[in-house]
Amino acid sequence: MEKGLFITFEGGEGAGKSTQCRRLKSALEEAGHDVVLTREPGGTAESEKIRDLLVQRDGGNWTPMAECLLFFAARQMHVEKLIKPSLAAGKIVICDRFTDSTIAYQGYGHGFDIPTIEQIARLSLGDFQPDLTFILDLPVAEGLARSLRQKEGAAGRENTEDRFEKLHMDFHEKLRAGFLDIARKAPSRCVIVDALQPVDDVYLMITQAVRESM
Ligand SMILES: Nc1ncnc2c1ncn2[C@@H]1O[C@H](COP(=O)(O)OP(=O)(O)OP(=O)(O)O)[C@@H](O)[C@H]1O
Ligand SMILES: [Mg+2]
Numbered sequence: 001m002e003k004g005l006f007i008t009f010e011g012g013e014g015a016g017k018s019t020q021c022r023r024l025k026s027a028l029e030e031a032g033h034d035v036v037l038t039r040e041p042g043g044t045a046e047s048e049k050i051r052d053l054l055v056q057r058d059g060g061n062w063t064p065m066a067e068c069l070l071f072f073a074a075r076q077m078h079v080e081k082l083i084k085p086s087l088a089a090g091k092i093v094i095c096d097r098f099t100d101s102t103i104a105y106q107g108y109g110h111g112f113d114i115p116t117i118e119q120i121a122r123l124s125l126g127d128f129q130p131d132l133t134f135i136l137d138l139p140v141a142e143g144l145a146r147s148l149r150q151k152e153g154a155a156g157r158e159n160t161e162d163r164f165e166k167l168h169m170d171f172h173e174k175l176r177a178g179f180l181d182i183a184r185k186a187p188s189r190c191v192i193v194d195a196l197q198p199v200d201d202v203y204l205m206i207t208q209a210v211r212e213s214m
Pocket of ligand 1: 014196
């Protein structure tokens with residue numbers, strides 16, 4: 001059986017992760033691959049319930065540790081029930097956000113101890129890691145402008161997932177620097193992509209890197 005491939009997309013809001021995930025999925029399927037597109041937090045029925053808790057919480061008083069454990073509780077079930085079995089069946093798994101997002105948001109963004117997050121990751125996932133991670137890098141103002149335009153386009157539809165976007169600009173700057181730091185520390189897995197480019201150009205870079213890793 002051919003070996004599966006685990007690809008994750010990371011970066012701040014509006015960077016184009018979901019756009020590129022969908023596009024890569026279609027292209028790989030057209031090329032005859034079996035592809036699973038999933039997202040975090042979430043990805044399985046149980047983990048989506050934890051997602052609801054995480055994204056709808058309205059600025060409550062959770063401890064950073066409790067929040068972090070919830071992310072990894074969702075992630076552990078996602079990995080065991082969906083990601084690993086799909087990879088074992090030779091499928092390509094594309095995941096919209098993964099562990100790097102927890103390190104970037106909870107660690108670099110909110111200041112929760114990064115070695116502690118890494119310990120929780122090791123405890124819950126062992127040494128399981130993506131084969132390839134795209135870090136979509138974009139100036140903060142452009143990412144937020146894209147998110148805003150997208151929301152205006154969907155005006156009238158109640159958005160219950162606003163929590164992440166309500167955070168301030170300096171937080172988003174920390175996030176951006178955090179993702180770049182993560183990429184610099186794991187150069188064999190991470191590819192930094194200039195997400196300011198047009199969708200087609202971003203996509204071209206991504207497909208080239210995927211082809212090289214197959
Ligand atoms: N390269 C690009 N150039 C211009 N606009 C883009 C580009 N990529 C995506 N967009 C647009 O920006 C908006 C946000 O894109 P998308 O939803 O893919 O981002 P995301 O990283 O998944 O955001 P979020 O973190 O909020 O889920 C969409 O309206 C999308 O069409
Ligand atoms: Mg998205």
